[in-house]
Amino acid sequence: MPKKFLKKAKKESFFQKVVNFVLTIFIACAISSQMCTAANNNLRIAQISDVHYSSYEENTSYKMLKKSSSLLEDAIFQLNTSGPYDFVIFTGDLVNTPKETELENFLKYADKINYPWYAIDGNHDIAVGGTLTKQKFKKMLNSNNRNMHGDSIYYAFTPKRGFRVICLDSIIDYKITTNGELYKTETEWLKEELDNHTSDVVIICTHVPIDEPFSSPSHKMKNEYEIKSLLKGYTNPIIVLQGHYHCVRARQSDNIIYISSPSLVSYPNGFRIININSNKKRTLVDVFLKETNLKEIQTRAKLRVLGTDNLHGTDTDRNITFEITKNKE
Secondary structure, X not given: OOHHHHHHHXXXXXXXXXXXXXXXXXXXXXXXXXXXXXXXXXXXXXXXXXXXXXOOOOOOXXXXXXXXXXXXXXXXXXXXXXXXXXXXXXXXOOEOOOOHHHHHHHHHHHOOOOOOEEEEOOOOOXXXXXXXXXXXXXXXXXXXXXXXXXXXXXXXXXXXOOEEEEEOOOEOOOOOOOOEOOOHHHHHHHHHHHHHOOOOXXXXXXXXXXXXXXXXXOOXXXXXXXXXXXXXXXXXXXXXXXXXXXXXXXXXXXXXXXXXXXXXXXXXXXXXXXXXXXXXXXXXXXXXXXXXXXXXHHHHHHHOOOOHHHHHOOHHHXXXXXXXXXXXX
């Protein structure tokens, strides 16, 4: 081959290598971008409810209070060895008796979680006429958790683009009661949050259920119909994480999914894993029940209550996938 043609071939070969290199980088970036987008459309949550931590109390007829620390340690161990999670949420009744020392002890355990964690108040966390007020409860959580800040007992945050988490205060603190309620100012704030996030998947966390898993006039939210009506005014996916009733339930009402979590200290001694995948067309919500590894404690807890099937729920209450099809614009 003549030298001039050889030089031209070498130049073309070098140019082709450069083009191939650029194309490779471009394709890799595109794939990486798609993977990041897919990851951002996924949210993995752990919900732990009704821990009822106690450092000194005896077991009750249905709560394994003497084993509350062991059960909490087991739940945290399971989370830390099965991650990652975008965040962990405690949906109320962190402690069994509203004392600052008890909450301090609980926080020492919660600090061992490897992921961002948040908490809302339950009726057992707030002392009516005592020192552990809502303001004190929130202040103690803020000082022990860099993810929590602000003075308000109810709050919201964005764990990832496309998702909004709204943490409610459903506790009545002007009298001793196991009923719940959202006060007017909080309901107005909730509406503002919903109005500002109509394109997002909204996760609402509440101790007292918005949707009762079973009828209990002494435990229900007093203005549940008002709050339900408010939620029905929106078409984006809304997932409600509830506690208080110590039972396993999961149901869907159009674009709203209600998930009730069991108590950690009473049968079935478990917590929830919720995995949300969302795109422009639909949102899939995988719901799982994780039971304690401490089977001896669970067996003893089961013997202490009647109606264990009601607490444990059906197969579809425990593990199910919900689908929300989004409206076409």
